Amino acid sequence: MRxxxxxxxxxxxxLAVKNLRALxxxxxxxxxxxxxLEALQCIGTEEAADVILKAADSDMVIVRKKAESLLRH
Structure with a gap:
């Protein structure tokens, strides 16, 4: 999957944003x-950005840190 x-x-x-969001x-x-999150950043749509923004509140440290990093760039 990764x-x-x-x-x-x-x-x-x-066209994969919907499926990536579901995953x-x-x-x-x-x-x-x-x-x-990396894939969504590369795709760069508004929907992709929404997922990254949501991930910045994740309970999973790895996920939260990645989202924060992507939002800074």
Whole structure:
């Protein structure tokens, strides 16, 4: 799943944002969530930014720190 999220981000797969958002919400794996955030940052749509903003309030430190980092850039 992490690899798929990575590839979608690098391809800037705008159509994948909905699925990446669903994966982010569904998974409990912080490393998958972190990779999804990276992919969403690469895609760069408003919906993608909303997920990153929401992730900045995550209880998972890895996820929260990644979101905060992405929001600064």
């Amino acid at each position: 690899r798929a999220a990575y590839i979608l981000g690098r391809l800037k797969g705008v 982010f919400d569904r998974t409990g794996d912080p490393y998958v969530k972190r990779e999804v």
